[in-house]
Amino acid sequence: MKRHYLAAATLALGVMTGHQAAAQACAADVEDAFDLEEAAIAEIYDCISDRMVEAYTTEGNEVAAAYRDWAKTSTRPAVAGAHDNRLLFTFANDIAAEQYLKYAEDGVVMPAGSVLAKESITISTKNKEARVGPLFIMTKGEAGSAPETADWVYSAVQPNGKPMRIKQSFCHDCHVSWESRDMLGYPLEEVRLSN
Template identity: 65%
Template structure:
């Protein structure tokens, strides 16, 4: 293969990859995600949901490949403010679902092996596009396993399925604001399952 042919092939491959990435972008007609109406959020989610599931599963991570079979905890994604003002949709594994879906505000103690996976959608104000964001993951470990995070292990997957580097204290410094809820911040009330 000549250098010219190699460069042409590389350029074509780059264009194809860029096209695939942009195919997962969806137009948004507001500057602030807090201004999105419910129907707009549902349209955005429908536009990106397949790309999210495929992307998070891409590297073979067990949670990334299986979280969609868990219990969804809200009727649609919503913007709560944490996680960079992203649209968030939380899924709870079988161990976590019963306790989590109570949305209790006091005396919460999640069982060990509870796992929550939170899909996220990033809204670009500059480009007016919605894009797949990280999959944020919380796993409740055995009592005393990680005392500095109240036994929660924080993790995440990038939109391409690669594991994110996460500083535990960065996540926990926000979650520590919910001590009576075992460090859990729930979906907004208007979208919680059962409301």
């Protein structure tokens, strides 16, 4: 009896997540994410843009509810390679924008309270579709608040709206390669928007 119930519950859950995933998918007919042309990216973003916010805000995440009103840092989403070849699009809050949009190379110190939120779109070359990927977030704390990560706190929201479990060191070990830029990777040069 109990097992039966469990199986039914699992099935219902499976159907629900399958449905959710389908609702978040858009066509992306490409062999390799790096081959996506500007027009194809525009088409994907047109299709998926509203679904992203819907997905990230499912559980009431505050950054998810706010970031679309922040400063865009690039002209469009682009594939940089890092973050699993996803299409990436970063937004900077009011505190972060002025300094971030300079894309300075040296001596960068982002003010406490800076938040960068980066949307991502996963391209499945197998299923020929684009799906909502995680929303990646970096938040700068007061000096001394997180000495091991240069006062940055890394976090991410999954496409189901729930916080992703991450290790600070996983994110920071890569971002630390931009130490002189206060750990910032910056968008690809050809899509950067500046002040």
